[in-house]
Amino acid sequence: MDYKEAKDKFINTWGSLGSLWGINKAMAQIQALLFISTKPLSMEDIMEELKISRGNTSMNLRQLMDWGIVTKELVAGERKEFFTTEKDVQELARIVAKERSRREIKPVIKVLAEVSTIEDTSPEAKELIKQTKALHELTETADEMINKLVNQKQNWITKSLVKLFT
Amino acid sequence: MDYKEAKDKFINTWGSLGSLWGINKAMAQIQALLFISTKPLSMEDIMEELKISRGNTSMNLRQLMDWGIVTKELVAGERKEFFTTEKDVQELARIVAKERSRREIKPVIKVLAEVSTIEDTSPEAKELIKQTKALHELTETADEMINKLVNQKQNWITKSLVKLFT
DNA sequence: TTAAACTTTCAATAAGTATTGAAAGTTTAT
DNA sequence: ATAAACTTTCAATACTTATTGAAAGTTTAA
Structure with a gap:
């Protein structure tokens, strides 16, 4: 080539x-x-x-x-x-992750929070609440994780990988 | 609502x-x-x-x-x-992450590997090689990380978050 | 078997996105 | 001020992707 x-x-x-x-x-x-x-x-x-x-x-x-x-x-x-x-791949990844969190993940978290707090005791509503709550928690944790990763300036991705192996 | x-x-x-x-x-x-x-x-x-x-x-x-x-x-x-x-959000996230790794990330890693190993010593080619190598490394590490995360069965996301905080 | 109940396929078409290109807008040099 | 050099905007159009619906295919019950 x-x-x-x-x-x-x-x-x-x-x-x-x-x-x-x-x-x-x-x-x-x-x-x-x-x-x-x-x-x-x-x-x-x-x-x-x-x-x-x-x-x-x-x-x-x-x-x-x-x-x-x-x-x-x-x-x-x-x-x-x-x-x-931006020529530094790590900085690039950091910017992209931050922007996507802001543009896409945060708004979804908001909707999930709203939906999961309706007051209704019918079985269907209970299931909706239960499932959206779980999704809300997961999404928040994931988003938190991304922001955590992304804020470690130096060599974040490698460092993080090492941590996860311990 | x-x-x-x-x-x-x-x-x-x-x-x-x-x-x-x-x-x-x-x-x-x-x-x-x-x-x-x-x-x-x-x-x-x-x-x-x-x-x-x-x-x-x-x-x-x-x-x-x-x-x-x-x-x-x-x-x-x-x-x-x-x-x-699948009703378990964590299992769901695991499946999605695995599939995306397989369908999208792995093929890109392959292309980056190819592109970053061409033999050409012109300055433009050197820059191409340098940058795609960096991207290759980052993508591989990120993919590895995802797979690592995703293979911890129990409560992976919370556990991982805790680790990253230490 | 036959036929009713159900699912899949796929060509036609609709809906959604990206792209063009030329007119309008802006900046800079004289 | 003028005009050349350059950038932005946006209606028209092309391209891509999703959706429909009816025909073909499959399964099951009698």
């Missing part, structure tokens, strides 16, 4: 994997491209490399910036904007 | 959350319905409750069974088939 092949394979795999971490294809591909680039890229560069439109590039870059994964970079003597992504 | 409201809210929230754990809306809704049901439900019951077609119900039930989350139940004296879902 030569460089070009490997690069395309990486960008495509990462792109189609977007769903796993909750973002769309173009967004994931742009991030992937920046992630392996040796220098900041302009919108033009990204459009060219990924063969996507200006509008698409602009919108997805904005989203990546909203996530806090991509930042604008000023390049001396250049008028247009350049972009880079 | 009365029972019906609470139930619908739960089913809808769970349904729209499907994407978070990698399944589609109808699939997630069927699972949610079974999860809070006091007894096994027939296809008819499910269609009726969720207002979805027979075909849709059939296909999504099959998928849920493929995932190992839902099982057929024989009800004495009844000709049609009835379905139940």
